Amino acid sequence: MKFDKPAGQNPIDQLKVVGKPTDRVEGPLKTTGTAKYAYEYNEEVTNPAYGYILGAAIARGTITRIDQAAAKAAPGVLAIVTAANAGRLETGKFYVSRFLAGPQVDHYHQAVAIVVAETFEQARSAAALLKVEYKKTKGNYDLETSRAGAQAPWPGPYTPPGESLTGDFEGAFKTAQVQLDQSYSTPDQAHAMMEPHATIAKWDGDKLTCWCTIQQLNWGVRDLAFILGIPKENVRLISAYIGGGFGGKGTVLSDLVAASLAARASGRPVKLALQRPLMFNNTIHRPKTIQRIRIGADRDGKITAIGHESWSGNLPGGMTEAATASTRVLYAGANRLTRLRVATLHLAEGSAMRAPGEASGMMALEIAMDEMAEKLNMDPVDFRIKNDTQEDPEKPGRKFSTRKLVECLREGADKFGWERRNVKPGAIKEGDWLIGMGVASAMRGAPVTKSAARVRLDSSGRITVETDMTDIGTGSYTIIAQTAAEMMGVGIDQVKVKLGDSSFPESSGSGGQWGAASSTSGVYAACMKLREAVAAKLGFDAEKAQFSDGRIILGDKSAALGDAAKTEDLVVVDEMTYGELSKEYAQDTFGAHFVEVAVNAFTYEIRVRRMVAVCHAGRILNPKAARSQVIGAMTMGVGAALMEEMVVDKRVGFFVNHDLAGYEVPVHADIPYQEVILLEDIDPTMSPMKAKGIGELGIVGVAAAVANAVYNATGIRVRDYPVTLDKLL
Ligand code: MOS
Numbered sequence: 107m108k109f110d111k112p113a114g115q116n117p118i119d120q121l122k123v124v125g126k127p128t129d130r131v132e133g134p135l136k137t138t139g140t141a142k143y144a145y146e147y148n149e150e151v152t153n154p155a156y157g158y159i160l161g162a163a164i165a166r167g168t169i170t171r172i173d174q175a176a177a178k179a180a181p182g183v184l185a186i187v188t189a190a191n192a193g194r195l196e197t198g199k200f201y202v203s204r205f206l207a208g209p210q211v212d213h214y215h216q217a218v219a220i221v222v223a224e225t226f227e228q229a230r231s232a233a234a235l236l237k238v239e240y241k242k243t244k245g246n247y248d249l250e251t252s253r254a255g256a257q258a259p260w261p262g263p264y265t266p267p268g269e270s271l272t273g274d275f276e277g278a279f280k281t282a283q284v285q286l287d288q289s290y291s292t293p294d295q296a297h298a299m300m301e302p303h304a305t306i307a308k309w310d311g312d313k314l315t316c317w318c319t320i321q322q323l324n325w326g327v328r329d330l331a332f333i334l335g336i337p338k339e340n341v342r343l344i345s346a347y348i349g350g351g352f353g354g355k356g357t358v359l360s361d362l363v364a365a366s367l368a369a370r371a372s373g374r375p376v377k378l379a380l381q382r383p384l385m386f387n388n389t390i391h392r393p394k395t396i397q398r399i400r401i402g403a404d405r406d407g408k409i410t411a412i413g414h415e416s417w418s419g420n421l422p423g424g425m426t427e428a429a430t431a432s433t434r435v436l437y438a439g440a441n442r443l444t445r446l447r448v449a450t451l452h453l454a455e456g457s458a459m460r461a462p463g464e465a466s467g468m469m470a471l472e473i474a475m476d477e478m479a480e481k482l483n484m485d486p487v488d489f490r491i492k493n494d495t496q497e498d499p500e501k502p503g504r505k506f507s508t509r510k511l512v513e514c515l516r517e518g519a520d521k522f523g524w525e526r527r528n529v530k531p532g533a534i535k536e537g538d539w540l541i542g543m544g545v546a547s548a549m550r551g552a553p554v555t556k557s558a559a560r561v562r563l564d565s566s567g568r569i570t571v572e573t574d575m576t577d578i579g580t581g582s583y584t585i586i587a588q589t590a591a592e593m594m595g596v597g598i599d600q601v602k603v604k605l606g607d608s609s610f611p612e613s614s615g616s617g618g619q620w621g622a623a624s625s626t627s628g629v630y631a632a633c634m635k636l637r638e639a640v641a642a643k644l645g646f647d648a649e650k651a652q653f654s655d656g657r658i659i660l661g662d663k664s665a666a667l668g669d670a671a672k673t674e675d676l677v678v679v680d681e682m683t684y685g686e687l688s689k690e691y692a693q694d695t696f697g698a699h700f701v702e703v704a705v706n707a708f709t710y711e712i713r714v715r716r717m718v719a720v721c722h723a724g725r726i727l728n729p730k731a732a733r734s735q736v737i738g739a740m741t742m743g744v745g746a747a748l749m750e751e752m753v754v755d756k757r758v759g760f761f762v763n764h765d766l767a768g769y770e771v772p773v774h775a776d777i778p779y780q781e782v783i784l785l786e787d788i789d790p791t792m793s794p795m796k797a798k799g800i801g802e803l804g805i806v807g808v809a810a811a812v813a814n815a816v817y818n819a820t821g822i823r824v825r826d827y828p829v830t831l832d833k834l835l
Contacts, residue, residue, distance in 0.1 A: 107631035110685025112790040117637075117653070118630065123591040123598055124795075127730035131603065132347075132583045141347045144319040145304040145379050151317075154306065155184050155222050157368040157378035158229035159360065160236055161215030161388055165759025166245035166452045168209045169218060173237035177221060180235055182228030185371035187220040192367050198358055199329050200263060201390060202423040203455045205363040211240065212421060213454045214760035215387035220364045222372040245452030247759040249394050249419045256417050256447035259426035266428040266463070270444045272500050278411035278441035282402025286478045290399065290470035291826045292429075293751035294761065295392040296385075297459050298771050301349025303389060304379035307365035314369075315342045318362050319349070322615030323574045323608040325357035333363055346606040348616075351578040352742075353458035356617055359389050386454070386764035391752060393418045393427050393456025395466050399474040402441075407482045409439035409493045414471060419451030427456065428463030432549050432806070433471055435692060436511075438495035452759055458617070460742060461802035464550050465809075469746065469827060472546035472810030476817065485529075486545050486814070487519050498692045507691035507791040511547060514698040514720040517783060518545070522700035522718040531821035539704040539713075542819025546807035548697030552724065552789075552798035553620045553688070557628030558611035558681035561590060561636045565675075567656045567668035569594050570602045571632075575613035575625040577605055580801055581731030582616065582625060588728060589626040589795070593633030594667065595653030611679050619695070619799030622727060624682070627793040631680040639678055643670040687791045695723040695803040699740070699811040705819045710831040712816060714744055716779045717808075724789040724798030736782045736804035743808020745771045751828050 118124055135141035162169075174186055189195075189208025197204055207216040219236055223229035246252045258268035279285065305318040314336070320326045323343050331338040348355065365378040380388060395418045402411035416429035430444035459465070479489035494512050498504040519525075527543040528534050534541040559573040571590050577583050587601045594601075604610065614624030640658055641648035644665045651660045656667055670676055687693075702716040717740050726732045749770040752761040763769045782804075788796045809827060816834070817823050824833045 107634060107680055108683050108685060109793055110687065113794045113796055116794050117593050118795055120592060123588045124727055125725065128584055128588055128598065128728050130581060130584050131587045131598065143301055143347050143349055144306065144317045144345065145377060147306055147317045151306055151308055151375040153374060154377045155224060155372050155374040156226040156229045157365055157376045158221045158233045159217045159364050159380065159384060160219045160221065160233045161384050162207050162211045162218050163238065164211055164240045164242050165214040165247065167211050167240050167242040169207060169211060169238060170241050171239040172219065176235040177232045180228065180232040182224035183221065183232045184224065184374065185222040185368065187367045187371050188218065194335060196333050196335060199332055200325055200357045201455055201457060202421055205360045213387065213452060215384055217360050217364055217388065220368045222368045222376060245759050246450055247453055247754055248756045249396060249417065249449060249451060252419060252449040252451060253396065253417050256449040259446055259448055260423050262423065262425055264425055266426065266431065266446060268446050270434055270500055273441035275411050275413050275441045275443035279400050279402040279413060282410050283405045284403045284481050286401045286474060286481060288399055288474055288477060288825060290397045290473060292395045292466045292469050293827055294394045294754065295459060295746065295750045296752055296769050297352040297354030298766065298769060299350030299352055299354055302380050302382055302385055303355065303359050303361040305361045305365035306375060306377045307369040308375035309369050312336065313340050314366055316362055316366065317344045319345055320355045320357055321351045321576050321578055321617050322357055323576065324612045324615055327608050329358040330362055333358065334366060343608040344606060345576050348576055348578040351616065352460045353462060353617065354390060356458055383765045386752060386761045386769065388454065390455045390457035392459035392462065392466065393420060395427050395429050397429055397470040399470055401474060401478045403478065403482060407484050407489050407492045409437055411441040412437060412439040413443040415445040416467065417447045417449060418456060419449040420456045421452065422450055424455050425457060427466055429467035431463040432468050434500055435498055435694065436547060436549050437493040438499055442499065453754065461550050461806050464806045468546065468807045469809045472807050473813055473825060476814040487515050487524060490547055491515055504692055507693045508787050508789045509694065509696055510722040510785055510787065511696040513785060514696055514722050517785065518698040518700045518718055518720040521783060524700065527818065531818050535707065538707050540707050540819040542703050542815045542817065544701050544811045544814030544818055546699050546811035546814065548699060548803055548807035550619055550695050550803040550806050552693045552695050552792065553618055554624045554627065554684055554793055555614045555620050556681055556683045557614040557624045558679060559628045559632040560611050560677060560679045561632045563636060563640065563667060563671045563676040565668045565671045567596065567666055568600050568602065569596060570604065571629055572604045572610040573613040573625060573628060574608050574610045575605050575621065576616045578616045580616065580621065580735060581728060582621060584731055585622055585626055585727045586629050589629045590633055593630060594636065596656050600656065619802040622799050623724065623793055623795055623797045626727060626795050627682040630794050631682040632678055635678040635680045636676065639676050640667060640670040643676065682793065691791045693792060695798050695800065697721040697803050699807045701811040701815045703812060703815040703819055705816060710834040712748055712829065712831060714777050714812065717777065718781045719804060720783040720785060721800055721803055722785040722787050723800040723803055724787050724792055725796045726784050727797050729784055732784060732800050733782045735801040737780050739801065739804025740780055740808050741772050741777060743805045744777055744812060746827060747809035747812035748828050
């Protein structure tokens with residue numbers, strides 16, 4: 107099915123199941139520990155061996171020698187894989203990292219060897235016996251000092267434009283009545299998902315099956331086949347449950363490659379998990395940015411010039427953090443400039459993390475908006491509202507499909523009690539605590555992408571959905587079950603959803619906030635086809651018939667759905683593809699965040715007290731799951747504001763705090779109160795579901811709202827994240 111004009115009335119609009127707050131259909135499996143994660147397929151794999159990755163102990167240079175004698179002689183060792191015996195490996199497609207070092211080392215903790223043994227403990231202790239000799243070369247580990255040589259983004263699958271210019275930015279900024287020119291920085295951040303990267307790899311002849319934990323099985327099959335130099339048809343990936351991804355498991359990482367090589371070398375299925383302290387330097391992360399923002403406005407608060415430049419670093423060829431993305435569409439202003447630059451850094455690869463680009467960019471832009479509002483003597487909510495735009499500011503005439511940023515700000519201000527904010531910073535004190543309030547806008551693109559599904563009807567009227575979509579903790583199982591139930595007119599308990607197997611029809615996968623709207627649209631397409639098949643089989647007019655209560659009904663004629671599958675199951679496959687509507691309309695999601703903090707007047711300890719988010723993100727398929735997504739994202743935003751930073755040792759070239767003891771993320775006790783308001787929206791330009799994603803929107807702007815609240819509490823403006831108490835002293 108092709109979607110190329112705005113959706114009309116369709117079965118989803120009944121909203122009998124879709125749109126209702128619905129518990130996770132797989133919830134009991136998770137809470138009873140019976141949902142299987144990658145490392146837990148013990149019945150499917152007999153007699154597995156265990157793999158252990160030894161990471162490079164230098165950031166840049168060459169391996170001159172690996173003395174394997176002691177390791178080989180250690181008990182239980184079955185094989186040792188290094189670049190010397192691994193065979194040819196291509197570089198990843200989505201990531202630029204090579205997954206096995208040798209002789210060249212590209213970054214610290216890049217895999218140098220994979221030790222395979224009978225037990226995990228034997229593999230680990232043998233890995234410690236490997237003697238690796240290196241020759242170090244000098245590398246760049248400091249974005250600040252490498253910035254001068256930064257260039258336009260390197261070409262790649264997701265290269266953003268390096269520059270966008272509208273009108274005469276420099277001229278308009280120079281002559282603006284009120285000006286702001288400030289620099290901000292965001293640090294390297296880790297996805298820090300609960301489940302580490304892990305794979306069980308098993309070869310049957312030249313066919314490879316991997317139980318793994320990746321968000322996009324289609325990319326995974328493509329990339330793993332490419333890296334290993336084998337046909338795509340020979341690779342099957344299974345990721346039925348994923349313990350968090352946040353972009354850190356987009357496609358293949360070293361565990362998949364290492365487990366596959368280890369299984370080949372040992373002739374055994376191999377289980378391999380990245381140990382937590384390896385993950386931070388071995389895998390990917392959200393890269394540090396340095397950003398300069400210039401805003402010029404009239405004295406009455408109308409923006410006349412807005413400029414945003416951002417520098418990030420990466421391994422050569424790696425992606426550029428597109429921190430200017432939101433600035434290109436969020437606020438009005440006739441004269442505009444955005445510019446992205448990337449410098450070569452020899453740290454682990456920077457890549458996508460929850461709302462890549464927008465999250466980092468808005469951490470800066472939304473502090474700048476707060477600073478500018480203060481210069482203008484305006485309320486920061488009013489300043490944002492005044493500069494709302496209903497057209498894409500870089501492409502005048504191009505409308506947003508739906509956009510209620512203003513309503514988000516107003517509703518949030520109202521529910522939060524914004525009128526109680528004191529304009530003067532540092533003015534409110536409760537005991538030893540300084541109290542402050544902050545606001546930020548949120549916005550995130552709303553892409554949709556093609557997605558296929560297979561649906562099956564059996565004689566009892568039950569529906570089974572199969573698609574290689576993943577559920578990374580987001581609720582995919584549930585919204586897909588809701589979609590099929592709504593489409594076929596059955597209860598959600600009559601639907602079985604099977605996900606996360608690359609042998610199922612290819613879905614959108616989970617990434618870029620496109621998963622929810624895209625994967626359910628694929629299920630919609632398949633169900634439309636199944637409705638036609640049922641109608642044809644039972645002699646109904648598919649266009650006019652109703653599907654309700656497990657029956658197909660037209661006038662006074664009706665039949666049980668299962669009757670269409672009496673002799674054999676009815677099975678159909680279809681795919682939703684997309685035309686050009688996203689060119690015609692700017693399709694984005696919007697929101698507003700309000701935060702209250704308390705800062706101890708003596709120690710400067712910062713406590714978040716209240717958070718309110720308002721989101722405008724198309725039809726909400728499952729308000730309960732959507733709320734949970736936003737709550738999680740707000741929590742992650744607090745981490746970005748106050749705690750999260752991978753600290754670079756600039757002499758040695760690695761992230762020092764590479765475990766969850768040193769890399770801190772918020773816990774329940776850090777955030778006593780969170781409220782999520784979902785504004786009603788239906789966007790027929792997106793898909794027949796009329797929905798958008800919300801999982802990434804929820805994080806965007808949060809950190810700036812916290813930083814602005816800290817300023818309001820203390821009068822101290824911190825422009826370098828995280829906002830830790832040492833920066834307030
Ligand atoms: Mo997302 S960072 O594109 O999984």
